[in-house]
Amino acid sequence: MFDYLKNWYQRKFSDPDAVTLFLLLVTAFALIILFSQVLAPILLAIALAYLLEWPTQKLQRAGISRFASVITVFSLFIALAVALVLFLVPVIWQQSVTLAGELPAMLSNAKQLLYRLPELFPNYLNVGQIDHFIEVSTARLLAFGETILGQSLNQLVGVMTILIYLIVVPLLIFFMLKDKEQLLAHVNSVLPYNRRLISQVSGEMHIQIMNYIRGKAIEVLIVGVVTFAVFTAFELRYAALLAVLVGLSVLIPYIGAAVVTLPVFLVALFQFGWSAMFAYVLLAYLVVQALDGNLLVPLLFSEAVSLHPVYIIAAVLIFGGLWGFWGVFFAIPLASLIKAVIRALSTPPEPPQSQPTSD
Template sequence: MFDYLKQWYNRKFSDPDAVTLFLLLLTTFALIILFSDILAPILVALVLAYLLEWPVQRLERTGIPRLSAVGIVFLSFVALNVVLLLFLVPVIWQQSVALVGELPQMFAQVKVLLNRLPEMFPEYISQANINTFIETTTSRALLFGETLLSQSLGRIVGIMALLIYLIIVPLLVFFMLKDKHQLLRHVSRILPSNRRLIAQVSDEMNMQIMNYIRGKAVEVVVVGVFTYLCFAFFELRYAALLAVLVGFSVLIPYIGAAVVTLPVFLVALFQFGWTGMFAWVMVVYLIIQALDGNLLVPLLFSEVVNLNPVYIIAAVLVFGGLWGFWGVFFAIPLASLVKAVITALSTKPEPTELLEDKN
């Protein structure tokens, strides 16, 4: 066994490029894990810079100088965020407060409806099962509320940090876009000379990450807006809040859609009861989820490497456990990175590449 591991190590890591790639990945992951709180503004700025780089490149292709293109895109981005803060955020906040205030009534109505199930289906559901389910759900809801309250009280300092981010992150985004080529040259000087595999992996991942961030932004907007229009058509209460939740749920593959279904179900059931209107709302919601998964996602992420759902869910669990929201958000690119690294280590360099490295 030891001889086999030794042969595998000599075969995979005898190449200096492989050692360089491994050390770079190990250092990067260690820095993010150990200093994630400190590096958070830089990571957020990188994500936004990737998102805004696409319109900047489109403006450059029309003949506009890069500095002017960066100024136009950046000012448009800031203006859009100001509009959202002034108009959308207050509506979401008001609906959130109203929804939290009505949650006890919603749970009481759901309890009444659940107690009717043994009368409707006596052969399949008993009152004892309903009582056990209600007690378990109530205890977990209370525990969740206590945890949420304690975290909210303990994160007052986080609000101040958020205000600081509103100043630091836009500045970082602007200078990352403005001095992109200069920053890339600085990074290139830091990297060692044996970087054939680093270049191979970075070239493959650069386009994937850019397409992924841009595609996710478009997916959130399209799903959120379309959901709001459908919910508003049915005059569903808290339509804006639910639409925002459904829109952001696409950031978490598979799991997000399952989690956000519960508030949509509760609000629709509380407003319409077991009626045809409730059924229509849920059918339309399921159609939106189906169109997102089977039509919108293939269109937006056609250039991203297709991964098996098992790998995607495993990536969400692993990277989400390591880095929280950002680990979940980048689960697919990180899984693609692992795949790209394995592919790069498995491919043997061409003779011409070896000669170039020696020269």
Template sequence: MLDYLKQWYNRKFSDPNAVTLFLLLVFGVSLIVFFGNLLAPILIAVALAYLLDWPVTRLMHLGLSRLLASIVTFTLFVALALILVVTLVPVIWQQSTTLVTELPEMLTNVQIWLHKLPELFPNIIDQAQINELMQSLRRRAVAMGEQLLTLSLSSIANVMAIMVYLIVVPLLVFFMLKDRDELMSHLNRVLPSNRQLISQVGQEMNLQIMNYIRGKAIEVVVVAVVSFITFFAFDLRYAALLSIMVGFSVLIPYIGAAVVTIPVLLVAFFQFGPTSTFAWIAVAYFIIQALDGNLLVPILFSEAVSLNPVYIIAAVVVFGGIWGFWGVFFAIPLASLVKAVLTAWSSGVEQQTNAG
């Protein structure tokens, strides 16, 4: 056993480039795991800079300097963000508070409807099961209310931290856009000389991450807008809130769509009951999900690395548990990074073996 491990070690780590890549990965993962909260503004700024680098590059192709292209792109981004905050946030907040206040009435309607089930299906459901289910629903509703209250109090306590984010992150984004070449030059000087595999992985992942962030941003907007138009056409209550939830659900592959389906169908059922309108809303919603998965995603991510759904779901669980929201958001690029590292590592070892 020891001889086998020794042979494996000599085969995988005899190349200095492989050792450098391994040490860089260990350092990067350790830095994020132990100092992720402190580095959060920088990580957010990096993600936004990747998103905005595409229009900056296009403006430079039109003849603008990087400084002017960065100023134009950054100004438009800030203006769009302010418009969304001023117009969208109040609506979402109002619909959220209305939904919370109407939850008791919804539970009452559910209770009335559930108490009719023993009459409709006497051989399958009895009254004791209904009472137990209602007690469970009440406990969950109370727990949800306590969590919302705790979240509100903690949000109030962190107002200063949010204000710092609103100032620091935009500044970081602007200077990352303006000084990208200089920053990349500094990074290259810090990296060790034996970085052939690092360069190979970096070139592949740079394109992957940029396409992924840009594609996800477009996907969120398209899905949210189409969902809002659909819900508004059916006069569904909380249309803005539900459409935002549906839009952001695409950030979590497979799992997000399954989770957000529950509130959409519940709100539709509470409003319309077991009617044809409810059925049409459900059909329209599932059509949106199907078009997103089978049409929009292939178009936006045609250049992405093909990964098995098992690997994607595992990446969401693992990286989400380690880094929270950003781990979930970058689950696919991180899984692609793992694949690229293993491919580069294996190819580097094979090249060294063939050369030897």
């Protein structure tokens, strides 16, 4: 066993480029894990600037100068952010407060509906099973509510930090876009000379991450708008709040769609009861989810990296446990990075160039 590990180590790390790539990854992950809170605004600015680089390049190809393209894209980004804060956020906040106030009545109504199930299915359910289910569900909901409340109180302390982010992050985005070439030159000057594998991994990840982030942004927008239109057509209450939740759920593959189904189910059940309209709302919601998974996702991510669902779910659980929401959001790019690194380390090292002999 030791000889096998020794041979594997000598085979993989005899290449100086592989050692450089390994050290760079270890250093980057160590910095993120140890100083994630300090680096959070910088990492957020890098992600947003990377996303805005795509429309900036499109404007440049149309014949507009780099500076004018940056000003145009950045202005549109700030205008969109302000519009969301002024128009969407107040509606979502109002519906969230109203939903929280009606939640006890909704749970009471749901409890009454659950107690009707033994009458409808006497051979499969009894009152004792319903009591046990309600007891366990209530305990978990209370624990979840206490956790959310504790996190909310902790976030109140960071209000000043959020205000600072609102100023610092846009400034970082602007200068990262404007001085892109200069900043990349500084990074290249710091990297070691043996960076063949670093270039290989970065080139592969550039295409994959750009396709992923751009596709996810479009998917969130389309799914959110279509869901809002469907819920509004059925006159479902809290349509805007539920549409935002459904749109954001696509950021978490497989798990997000399963989790967000619960509030949609409860709101529809509370409003319509066990009726035909309740079934129509759930059917329309399932149709939206099916079209997203079978039509929209293949169209948007045809060029993105393909990962097995097991790897995607594992990445969501692992990186989500490490870095919370941002770990979940970047789970697929991080899994793609690991795949690209494994592929790069599997490539044989380049043969050493022969030095010319002097006569």
